[in-house]
Amino acid sequence: xxxxxxxxxxxxxxxxxxxxxxxxxxxxxxxxxxxxxxxxxxxxxxxxxxxxxxxxxxxxxxxxxxxxxxxxxxxxxxxxxxxxxxxxxxxxxxxxxxxxxxxxxxxxxxxxxxxxxxxxxxxxxxxxxxxxxxxxxxxxxxxxxxxxxxxxxxxxxxxxxxxxxxxxxxxxxxxxxxxxxxx
Numbered sequence: 001x002x003x004x005x006x007x008x009x010x011x012x013x014x015x016x017x018x019x020x021x022x023x024x025x026x027x028x029x030x031x032x033x034x035x036x037x038x039x040x041x042x043x044x045x046x047x048x049x050x051x052x053x054x055x056x057x058x059x060x061x062x063x064x065x066x067x068x069x070x071x072x073x074x075x076x077x078x079x080x081x082x083x084x085x086x087x088x089x090x091x092x093x094x095x096x097x098x099x100x101x102x103x104x105x106x107x108x109x110x111x112x113x114x115x116x117x118x119x120x121x122x123x124x125x126x127x128x129x130x131x132x133x134x135x136x137x138x139x140x141x142x143x144x145x146x147x148x149x150x151x152x153x154x155x156x157x158x159x160x161x162x163x164x165x166x167x168x169x170x171x172x173x174x175x176x177x178x179x180x181x182x183x
Contacts, residue, residue, distance in 0.1 A: 003066075004065075004066035004069055004070060005052050005054070005062075005065030005066040005068075005069045006052075006065075007069065008049035008050065008051050009049060009050040009051075009052075009069060009072050009073045009076055010048065010049055010076075011045075011048050011049060011050065011076060012076070012080050014028060014029055014080065015027070015028040015029075015076055015079055015080050016028070017045060017050055017072075017076070019043050019044065019045060019050075022036055022037055022038075022039060023035070023036050023037070024036075024037060024043060024050075024068075024072055024075070026072070026075040026076055026078075026079050027079065028076075028078075028079030028080045028140075029079070029080065030078065030079050030080065030081070030082045030140040031078070031079055031120070031140040031141075032079065033075040033078060033079060033140065033141060035068070035071050035072065035075060037064075037068045037071075038061075038064050038068070040054060040055050040056065040058075040060075040061045040064060041053070041054055041055075041061070041064055041065060041068050042054070042055065043068070043072075050072055050076075052065060052068060052069045052072075053065075074142045074143075077142075078139075078140040078141055078142055079140050082138060082139065082140050083138070083139055083140070083141075083142050083145050084136065084137065084138050084145075085136075085137045085138075085145055085146070085148075085149040085168070086134060086135070086136050086137075086168065086169040087134070087135040087137070087149060087152055087153060087166055087167065087168060087169070088132045088133070088134055088135075088166070088167055088168070088169050089105075089107065089132055089133040089134075089135070089165075089166055090132050090158065090163055090164055090165060090166075090167060091107065091108060091156075091162075091164035091165065092164075093106065093108070094106065094107050094108065094132070094133060094164075095127065095133055096125040096127065096133040096134075096135050097125050097127075098123045098124060098125040098135075101116060101117045101118070101119065101121075101123060102114060102115070102116055102117070103115045103117060103123055103125065103135065103152070105152075105155065105166075107155060107156040107165075107166065108156065108164075113155055115151070115152065117137075117148060118144060118148070120139050120140065120141055120144055121137055121138070121139045121144065121145055121148050122137070122138040122139065123135070123136075123137060124136040124138075134169075135152065135166075137149055149168070152166060153166045153167065153168070158171070158173040160173065160174060160175055160176040161175070161176055161178050163175060
């Protein structure tokens with residue numbers, strides 16, 4: 001029995017959900033998202049909630065039951081509240097600047113890295129004196145913002161000896177001791 005799949009998704013005020021032909025459309029103040037779902041899963045709207053049920057008890061259907069419920073819950077939260085990701089650049093000389101949807105990073109390579117971000121993601125790069133440069137991403141699509149943040153982080157992952165690199169603000173980097181002193 002799927003505990004996640006059986007939980008209803010509450011529809012907050014200002015958000016509209018439409019279900020038609022295997023597609024769930026969610027529209028809210030922050031934007032609009034759509035998701036197709038498998039025909040083994042049934043979705044319906046009752047009492048300002050979205051309910052999911054499965055047609056059979058096969059393992060593949062049980063796994064999709066919770067999946068589509070979670071995707072719909074993320075869409076509802078995204079169009080009502082939105083999602084934020086913050087990245088921090090740790091390292092001497094590391095810089096970040098933004099102009100429109102273009103992010104320019106200087107993270108220790110011989111050339112600056114320029115990334116063009118999708119229109120759905122709002123970008124803000126901040127450099128304060130005495131603290132590490134920060135990149136703030138904001139979007140209504142959880143999947144897209146996670147993918148963009150992971151792509152930015154993959155350009156210079158935090159290394160375990162000095163902790164230099166691009167990391168999430170709440171990320172803990174496990175440090176290694178390094179070489180022992182000569183005898």
